[in-house]
Amino acid sequence: MSLHIGDIAPDFTAETTTGTITFHDWIGEDWVFFFSHPGDFTPVCTTEIGRTAQLSAEFSKRHVKPLGLSTDGVAEHMDWIKDVNDTQNTRVTFPIVADPDSTVARLYDMIHDHESTTAAVRSVFIIDPDHKIRLTMTYPMNVGRNFDEILRVIDALQTADAKQIATPADWVPGSKVIIPTSITDSQAKDLFPQGWTEVRRYLRTTTL
Ligand code: BEZ
Numbered sequence: 001m002s003l004h005i006g007d008i009a010p011d012f013t014a015e016t017t018t019g020t021i022t023f024h025d026w027i028g029e030d031w032v033f034f035f036s037h038p039g040d041f042t043p044v045c046t047t048e049i050g051r052t053a054q055l056s057a058e059f060s061k062r063h064v065k066p067l068g069l070s071t072d073g074v075a076e077h078m079d080w081i082k083d084v085n086d087t088q089n090t091r092v093t094f095p096i097v098a099d100p101d102s103t104v105a106r107l108y109d110m111i112h113d114h115e116s117t118t119a120a121v122r123s124v125f126i127i128d129p130d131h132k133i134r135l136t137m138t139y140p141m142n143v144g145r146n147f148d149e150i151l152r153v154i155d156a157l158q159t160a161d162a163k164q165i166a167t168p169a170d171w172v173p174g175s176k177v178i179i180p181t182s183i184t185d186s187q188a189k190d191l192f193p194q195g196w197t198e199v200r201r202y203l204r205t206t207t208l
Contacts, residue, residue, distance in 0.1 A: 050088025
């Protein structure tokens with residue numbers, strides 16, 4: 001199943017390293033960083049699971065719950081987590097979905113048959129508290145994800161929601177934002193009393 005931005009993230013019930021979860025209930029009022037891996041006891045994945053654990057304070061600050069997945073079972077995941085904790089100098093506390101029959105991976109289109117017919121590629125789904133898919137990224141098996149970028153896009157989505165803005169190329173928190181063309185100048189006066197710069201009629205920038 002191919003999933004798009006704006007779709008409701010499909011619900012599922014699965015075993016994880018912290019017990020059985022029913023996805024939509026588990027989300028609660030939070031955002032989710034749902035990310036898949038080709039397999040346990042593999043080097044790139046080990047660094048990614050470790051990095052996610054190291055960043056747990058950054059995720060919780062943003063009300064984001066990480067959820068990993070690979071198409072292995074709970075027992076293997078639990079053994080692997082010991083290695084991740086040891087080698088990445090961290091403590092993995094977020095759940096990793098066990099998906100030995102690839103049910104969830106197929107549901108989320110994480111298996112790309114020309115890469116592997118059994119192992120997931122490195123998919124990312126950022127899902128909001130309304131269960132809506134807000135962002136997707138897909139990396140091949142041999143390229144680890146950039147976690148600064150993952151936190152950056154979460155910041156961009158949450159800032160856009162809160163402040164009715166869009167973010168330009170290479171935006172980072174604190175830098176200039178864009179006033180969307182859907183907002184008239186008169187609405188902008190209320191929303192952005194600090195004013196803005198009109199570079200073109202369609203390109204207005206401001207600082208929050
Ligand atoms: C890795 O995590 O290192 C990896 C897993 C599967 C294929 C290639 C790399």
